[in-house]
Amino acid sequence: MATADRLRKARKRRANLDRTKRLLSRALVYSALLTWLLITTYPFVWVVLTCLKKRDEYFLNPLGWPTDPQWWHFPHAWKQMRIERYFFNSAFVSISSVAGILLLSASVAFVFARFRFRFSRLLWGFVMFSFLLPGTTSLYPLLIFCQKVGLYGSLWALIIIYSARSVPWNAFFLRAYMESIPRELEEAAVIDGASTWQVFWQIIMPLSGPALATMGTFAFLWTWGDFMLPIMLAKSSELFTVTVGALFLTISGMGESDPTLVATGLLISIIPCLLIYIFLQRYVVKGLTAGALKG
């Protein structure tokens, strides 16, 4: 095999590149990656170092290790600074929104993945077009809408809007996945007299598990982190989510706020995101990649 031989030779030639040169380039590559790692993790290091410090100590040396850990910061932030309230608001909104988003989008995706009917192409085109609509133009009208239908002052407003607003993008992703599910199972079920409802719940939904998990984790992180809508629709501080609450921590009170307590609040408010990332990393990364490559 002449080609294989030449390939081996070429690989060898490359492998024999000057050893020092190779080591040097490897060191350069690793130090570049490591530098970026330090830059990436800086804010997290800051939060961890800061949350246990005394206020004065922070201003004397913001980069040092806390000498006298102030553990009381955590219960204080949780209760007195009302992170507890914001945290449960966010949890309620995010979890319910994930359920709503998946239900609404999966049913739409199912129809477009499996059936052709009159206007189906037109309707799908409508779904695609709506990718282009910006979120900002709808902000204020949504507030008016919520006031009119009596949702203003309730967290359900956020849940309903999130669920509806994410339909196109999630349906687009789920449809592609559902189309890849083989039809044999479904055909057998239909011959046995299964209804559309049964096929959807007993075949399509279970088999779409990985795609649902991907979209679900993505939706959770996105709703947890959203800011514009929750602040627009917050009638009072009772309705703050963690993102809104976190911002008000920094501007609350007179004068300067205490960075150490703010850091404690921030750390608590990102724990769910970190947990999801650590345990569902595969889905998170898939969701982010899909999100970028959709175009």
Added chain:
Amino acid sequence: MKQKRYPSRQKGYGGSRDLILFLLPGMGAYAFIMLYPNIASIWYSLTKWSGYGKPEFVGLANFRRMALDPALPIAMGMAARGIFLALAVTVPLGFVLAFLLSRIARGGKTFRFFYFLPLILPGTVLGIMWKNFFLYKGVLNYALRRVGLDVLARGWLTQIGLVQWTVLLPSVWSGVCFYIIIFAAALAGIPPELYDAAAIDGASGWQEMIHITLPSVRGVYVTTMILALPGALSTFIYPYVLTEGGPVRSTYSLALWLFNNIYAIPGASRPPAIGYGSAIALLHGFLGIALGLAVWRFGRSGEISG
């Protein structure tokens, strides 16, 4: 291929009543929540309204006012800076780091784990962390003084001319991490046979880069542009958290400008200007769509000719 018809469709699978039941909640809710508000926005933009009482029709006055508002060139300047940073720093740096990441044998998973962190956390939270970095009494100035570079310590968030760049740095930071993932996925998709073939022909590292790696990620590159350019108009959370648009509106992005018009912090003395804010929102939407379509067309035509 044409859709296969199910023999039993009439027997209850995929009947039109079922399809309507499946489609209606999702499509109906979407139309209600997204389409109606966008149309309402057009109407509001033609009115003067503080959110109380009835909107008063004023024709195109809001658009005229917008054209003369000094905030418009400021917002365009911020968008231009954002686009410049995205093209000159964020996307190239993301590509280089992704490329380096694809070259290493060990530790890739660990690097990746930390590189994704900025993307999973709320922008508000990250913004507050960065604000404490850039504050006058913050970490950056402290570190500079500590190593004897007192001359470099300055008001990163207060000095006009500098602050417009400072508030964009956190988006560069998280953007690089985002593009690392995107390019890493694209690089992993290049068939290794291409590199083997190049090795047989004795291609150098640079030649591989120019003739294999770069052309292979071209499609992804166009996609990243589609995301980056309209994204520059929508810059919001970091300027909002770091400076609230100040000092004296110098860091107003388009999105922040419109937000400050339609939203007033409870207890603020200035009432919101819904009509004006809606007009800015329309401009924002229009520019975003136009820019996205333009990049998309540009990317496609390049593909056909080259």
